Amino acid sequence: xxxxxxxxxxxxxxxxxxxxxxxxxxxxxxxxxxxxxxxxxxxxxxxxxxxxxxxxxxxxxxxxxxxxxxxxxxxxxxxxxxxxxxxxxxxxxxxxxxxxxxxxxxxxxxxxxxxxxxxxxxxxxxxxxxxxxxxxxxxxxxxx
Numbered sequence: 001x002x003x004x005x006x007x008x009x010x011x012x013x014x015x016x017x018x019x020x021x022x023x024x025x026x027x028x029x030x031x032x033x034x035x036x037x038x039x040x041x042x043x044x045x046x047x048x049x050x051x052x053x054x055x056x057x058x059x060x061x062x063x064x065x066x067x068x069x070x071x072x073x074x075x076x077x078x079x080x081x082x083x084x085x086x087x088x089x090x091x092x093x094x095x096x097x098x099x100x101x102x103x104x105x106x107x108x109x110x111x112x113x114x115x116x117x118x119x120x121x122x123x124x125x126x127x128x129x130x131x132x133x134x135x136x137x138x139x140x141x142x143x144x
Contacts, residue, residue, distance in 0.1 A: 021069070026044050028042045079102050
């Protein structure tokens with residue numbers, strides 16, 4: 001879909017430098033507007049809206065990459081919990097947000113994440129280092 005931001009990213013028309021994992025079915029990237037440190041997206045390439053639009057095999061593949069991405073983030077950022085959200089509010093293209101957080105996060109802070117009130121502004125180096133780390137770990141994971 002021409003007006004869909006994620007379809008444009010999948011075609012490498014915008015923000016290819018933010019992608020840290022890609023295969024024939026999906027890609028993962030840092031979010032442009034970090035709600036928390038390490039906020040990333042895992043996005044299905046084909047324009048679909050819901051989990052139920054994927055075959056079981058494709059959903060299992062998607063879940064495998066979400067799981068590994070979460071594990072990498074928790075380890076790299078030294079946090080012990082993540083919030084994973086499938087919203088579809090602003091973009092009707094199927095994707096998950098992964099928000100790495102500490103286990104003692106308050107409900108108010110969680111609501112701020114969901115309401116897009118929470119913001120974290122990484123330095124250029126911080127964002128690039130995260131991308132490099134995730135690329136290295138996920139590239140090796142996918143080749144096993």
